Amino acid sequence: MSELFLLSEAQMARISPFFPLSHGVPRVEDRRVISGIVFVIRNGLRWRDVPAGYGAHKTIYNRFIRWSQMGVFGRIFVELAKGGGEADEIMIDATHLKAHRTAASLLKKGLFPRFIGRTKGGLNSKLHAVCDSEGRPRTLFLTAGQVSDFVGARALLSTLPSGKALLADKGYDADWFRDALADRDMEVCIPSKSNRKTQIPYDRTLYRKRHRIENMFGKLKDWRRIHTRYDRCAHTFMSAIAIAAIVIFWV
The missing domain is CATH 3.30.420 (Nucleotidyltransferase; domain 5)
Known part of the structure; x- marks a missing residue:
């Protein structure tokens, strides 16, 4: 796991306030899943080819699709960009x-x-x-x-x-x-x-x-x-x- 790309704690602190609340069963660790999404997008991989250290590829893919439909990533970008002055x-x-x-x-x-x-x-x-x-x-x-x-x-x-x-x-x-x-x-x-x-x-x-x-x-x-x-x-x-x-x- 130490060889995998992971968002830093400071980076997660910037974006995590905009994550939707978890309901029912606690979701898989946000840092690991979001880092897996970033890894796939940056390297142009198929979702099934994400390294096993990030967890099940279906979990990562489903999180990306679900939060995309909810507009989560777009809202994070908008809110951070507003703070640009x-x-x-x-x-x-x-x-x-x-x-x-x-x-x-x-x-x-x-x-x-x-x-x-x-x-x-x-x-x-x-x-x-x-x-x-x-x-x-x-x-x-x-x-x-x-x-x-x-x-x-x-x-x-x-x-x-x-x-x-x-x-x-x-x-x-x-x-x-x-x-x-x-x-x-x-x-x-x-x-x-x-x-x-x-x-x-x-x-x-x-x-x-x-x-x-x-x-x-x-x-x-x-x-x-x-x-x-x-x-x-x-x-x-x-x-x-x-x-x-x-x-x-x-x-």
Whole structure:
């Protein structure tokens, strides 16, 4: 057991207050099960291949599915991100996540969308995100791969953290978006599209900091079950993303 990855006591202390209460029979040790979930997501394993030291793989899988359906991991991410404070700059962008055939090959069933679409790169999902000046994700939003960046921008606009300036690439150059940011008294650092009749100036020195959100996406994609989507259900995939964001950036 000493050779296995385990979340530290300090990390567990940050996230355990948001765990649901146990009813009836006491559940298996939280630290061991959550560490097993993290191990599987980070290394891209099948659930049945989780090391025996973490316990029965069915227990780990069932905990992940049940708590994903309850929205536990998403709530933990939201609550920890709220404590990030005000940032000097915030950044918005989106990235594609390839859908594996196990996630995309079956017909869609159930009431909820799977958020898998087709682009020139094949079947994938798109993760829209806002991060702060330290490169930590603050809000996350999942759509099908072919969805416009503006759809993600509209969805994230109401939950934008406070900041002095917003940085984005020219894909977010739209008058309505600039006006919405101006209403929040935020400096807009977005290059103009080439087809804009009157080019809008922006701070090129400040814009260089936008690489931080690209670095954030890179760190998330280091986790194999994030880089390649194996989960058929959008809520389980989003839970995997939230877990990765929590462990990498917030604990």
